[in-house]
Amino acid sequence: MKQQHTYYLKQTPHIGNFLHHLFNCVDTNSKSFSKLKTMPPNPDSKENPEEVDAGVEVEEIEPIHPPSFFTDDKGNLKFVNLIVKFPIIIFCVILFITIGLSRVLTQTVFKRGNPFSDGTSPSYDINDVRSVAVDSFNLVLKDVEDTRKKAASRRRLEEVSNGNLRFQEELKDITYWAYESETPEGVFGSEESIAAMHESLTLFTSSDDYEKYCFKEYEGDSTEGKCRPTFSALSMYYASEWDEVLIQDIIDQLKVPENIRRYNFLGVCIEFGLFCNFIPRRYDTDEDRAWAIAFNANITKVISKWDGKGELINDIHKGTEFAAYLKELNTKTGLIQFGYDENFSVDNQKSMFSRSFLSWGEPLDRSQITITPDDPEIKPEDMDDGEVISDWISDSFLSDMDKLADPEYSPDINSYYFMPSLILDVLLKIVIKDATLALFSFGFVFFYIRVMVGSWFLSFVGMAQIFLSIPVSWFIFDQILQIRYFSFLNVLCLFIVAAIGADGKFSYASNYSFSM
Secondary structure, three states, X not given: OOOOOOEOOOOOHHHHHHHHHHHHHHHHHOOOEEEOOOOOOOOOOOOOHHHHOOOEOOEEEOOOOOOOOOEOOOOOEHHHHHHHHOHHXXXXXXXXXXXXXXXXXXXXXXXXXXXXXXXXXXXXXOOOHHHHHHHHHHHHHHHHHXXXXXXXXXXXXXHHXXXXXXXXXXXXXXXXXXXXXXXXXXXXXXHHHHXXXXXXXXXXHOOOOHHHOEOEEOOOOOOOOEEOOOEEOHHHHOOOOOOHHHHHHHHHHHOOHHHHHHHHHHHHHHHHOOXXXXXXOOOOOHHHHHHHHHHHHHHHHHHOXXXXXXXXXXXXXXXXXXXXXXXXXOOOHHHHHOOOOOOOOOOOOOOOEEEEEEEEEEOOOOOOOOOOOOOOOOOHHHOOHHHHHHHHHHHHOHHHHHHHOOOOOOOOEEEEEEOHHHHHHHHHHHHHHHHHHHHHHHHHHHHHHHHHHOOHHHHHHHHHHHHHHHHHHHHHHHHHOOOOOOOHHHHHHHHHHHHHHHHHHHHHHHHHHHHO
């Protein structure tokens, strides 16, 4: 039986009678109240107890929210009650759990190598037998590839020691540079633009260790090789020898259209010994052949000095004109097309784009170089030559390469670089740089929360919630759901979480102030 209470109303008897009838009506219609017995007179009341008709019976309201597994009899969540009762303990527990999950995520995800996916690999489903099979196959494939790399490295070293293989004789990797003109004169229009492009090559070739990594060429059975010249139009502008008289003579002869047609018919036969039977009779004479042989010898003499080891030629426009006429020759055009754009010609001696690349060779002579793996658990002998080269370039030149690729570095050209083995390092560097720039926005959010909420503690907790939500969700995504796909764009969700999290702090502070 419900406990009944009676109390005196401090109002007038008329108000007491009104409430008495009101509660009787509620009891009659809704049956949601229980009767209350008369309470003893209030001794502190200044009213005469006799004037209140010995008190008014009212009824106790039953709980509007019946207790459940999640709520109490007041409708409050039991979990919220627990947090309110032990706020410091629960805050510390949640903080340690999130930090622990972040630590576990770092040791598992980043240990596998590149934590980001390229979008080409299929999604993983732990309940799909195909995913399990593919995962097993990838593990076996990786083990086989590692075994083959180690065996190939040992085999190359044995061949080198036996004299069957020479160091850096095989191509392993390249560093590719592309240039874009910022002026109407083109990339070869001024000495300043040519010097800016040349700096991207001398960055490597001037290094003391360049010959320990470059792609070498050997003559005959010689065991002493030389680094192959960089493949670039800049090699012509920085030729070790520049015979202006001979070059002018070649240009003057090519200014005659008939000489260009004559050499194009004879060139393939003279240089390669091919299609000699297809030479038109008008050009198939001893005089024409002698002229073509002498003409090719002169051109070859000039080209042989394109090694990029000299100073910038005196007349860069004469060099550009020489390249434009060489492009008209079928057997020489390949030397020119790579370094100039498709619109470059005798009539348009301005190239708005250019490119060049350096070659890196294998096997490396590891007795001449110092190998320091980024991961201390990896042994130097287990590293592939490509990894050694990329680590050397990343540690020695990557910051300078980024400087040269900065659009503000030169007012004449923009430079861009590409190297297959550096893709991961460059992408990670870009992500880190963008994340550093994002710190400004997060700093602004932090201080804005502080100003609006008025609490350093709530501001700190709010930002911690934003940052720690990413590794926690990534842990659930990767470790529990076993979904390995994680794109670089997923990092942008930090901004979304920051917006939602900051807004939540304002709502919390507003509701808290209203409840006070």
